Amino acid sequence: MPLWKIPLFELELTDDDVIAVLRPLRNRWLTMGEETQRFESAFKEKTGARHAFAVSSGTAALHLALLALEIGPGDEVLLPSFTFVACANVIRAVGADPVFVDIAGETDWTISPEDLEAKITPRSRAVMVVHYAGFPCHMEAILATARRHNLAVIEDCAHAVISKQDGITCGCFGDAGCFSFFSNKNMTTGEGGMITTQQDALAEHLRLLRSHGMTSLTLDRYQGRANSYDVHTIGLNYRIDEIRSALGRSQLERLTRNLEIRNEIYQTYVEYLAPLDEITIPFLDRLEDVTGYHIFPIALMEGINRNQFIHALKEEGIQTSIHYPPIHRFQVYQEYLDGEDCQCPITESISARQVTLPFYPGMNAKDIQTVCEAVIRHARL
Numbered sequence: 001m002p003l004w005k006i007p008l009f010e011l012e013l014t015d016d017d018v019i020a021v022l023r024p025l026r027n028r029w030l031t032m033g034e035e036t037q038r039f040e041s042a043f044k045e046k047t048g049a050r051h052a053f054a055v056s057s058g059t060a061a062l063h064l065a066l067l068a069l070e071i072g073p074g075d076e077v078l079l080p081s082f083t084f085v086a087c088a089n090v091i092r093a094v095g096a097d098p099v100f101v102d103i104a105g106e107t108d109w110t111i112s113p114e115d116l117e118a119k120i121t122p123r124s125r126a127v128m129v130v131h132y133a134g135f136p137c138h139m140e141a142i143l144a145t146a147r148r149h150n151l152a153v154i155e156d157c158a159h160a161v162i163s164k165q166d167g168i169t170c171g172c173f174g175d176a177g178c179f180s181f182f183s184n185k186n187m188t189t190g191e192g193g194m195i196t197t198q199q200d201a202l203a204e205h206l207r208l209l210r211s212h213g214m215t216s217l218t219l220d221r222y223q224g225r226a227n228s229y230d231v232h233t234i235g236l237n238y239r240i241d242e243i244r245s246a247l248g249r250s251q252l253e254r255l256t257r258n259l260e261i262r263n264e265i266y267q268t269y270v271e272y273l274a275p276l277d278e279i280t281i282p283f284l285d286r287l288e289d290v291t292g293y294h295i296f297p298i299a300l301m302e303g304i305n306r307n308q309f310i311h312a313l314k315e316e317g318i319q320t321s322i323h324y325p326p327i328h329r330f331q332v333y334q335e336y337l338d339g340e341d342c343q344c345p346i347t348e349s350i351s352a353r354q355v356t357l358p359f360y361p362g363m364n365a366k367d368i369q370t371v372c373e374a375v376i377r378h379a380r381l
């Protein structure tokens with residue numbers, strides 16, 4: 001008996017996906033082979049990226065971006081606190097210092113270009129922007145700031161696979177685009193990710209870093225292109241396997257259609273809930289901007305008890321989540337900040353009131369109505 005009548009998210013796997021993952025098993029080649037090459041080519045074609053490297057997770061992609069840009073101890077990386085903790089963790093993992101930037105406003109939950117500018121110091125080396133819920137950040141302003149201060153730009157596109165702004169796909173604005181194919185993402189490989197770049201030299205560095213800094217892969221040696229290898233940099237094993245690449249390519253083929261369905265569901269939610277004074281739906285003025293929604297986030301009005309609201313929906317079998325608790329409030333980051341106030345007042349306010357509603361392509365009209373009626377009933381309590 002499932003716990004939820006309407007879960008937060010439901011995985012869509014088709015017969016085509018199942019057939020796809022059998023292919024590498026039947027071909028008896030399981031890692032970094034032709035499936036991965038085809039997956040990367042298809043991803044490049046879909047996004048317009050010049051280079052794309054499939055990796056073992058979105059976190060690996062973010063970590064590789066920092067390593068390839070040679071960011072390390074003494075450097076500061078600016079990022080929103082209103083994001084998944086992996087973003088700050090990888091900055092700490094390379095020995096650099098995360099600097100938390102506020103979001104833009106009550107209804108715009110992407111990084112604030114003004115607060116970004118205000119928090120730049122002589123130690124700033126990069127900014128990591130997050131295209132929250134699929135809404136592109138204010139890239140024109142961010143890129144201008146980055147150019148002025150000589151900052152690298154890393155885009156976290158975990159929510160924004162094939163989201164576009166001014167005709168450019170997220171991941172192609174900055175130095176590197178980092179994608180996650182975790183199970184609940186718009187396309188999935190279970191665990192997995194992709195890193196893209198438009199720059200040839202950075203691409204070469206990423207290629208080496210993904211696989212121990214080695215100049216050839218097992219496949220190259222098997223196919224006779226190399227007999228041995230040298231090691232040119234201190235790399236890691238962030239490779240993906242053929243089973244997940246096959247699944248990724250199969251999922252990618254359906255992505256455009258899936259995004260259209262997501263857009264329809266998003267619009268239906270907005271029609272039901274926009275008139276409700278007790279909640280804020282972010283980005284309502286930017287719906288035209290977006291081609292790939294990932295989640296349906298709202299914020300409750302001040303004074304509504306969020307725990308009670310979440311509990312009331314749970315009682316009706318409706319699962320919700322929170323995107324996100326501010327990173328700077330987590331214990332390990334409180335210890336790191338050691339009493340310093342990181343000044344993200346809008347993040348603090350929204351995070352305390354934020355709730356994410358169920359959102360996935362398999363939702364039907366009745367599901368959306370059930371969720372919305374429950375939200376209206378309980379937000380008015």
Ligand SMILES: Cc1ncc(COP(=O)(O)O)c(C=O)c1O
Pocket residue numbers: 057058059060083084086087130156158159179180181182191192193
């Ligand atoms: C915004 C954001 N960044 C990074 C990640 C990390 O991706 P992964 O779980 O694939 O390591 C996620 C995934 O959950 C995410 O939502």
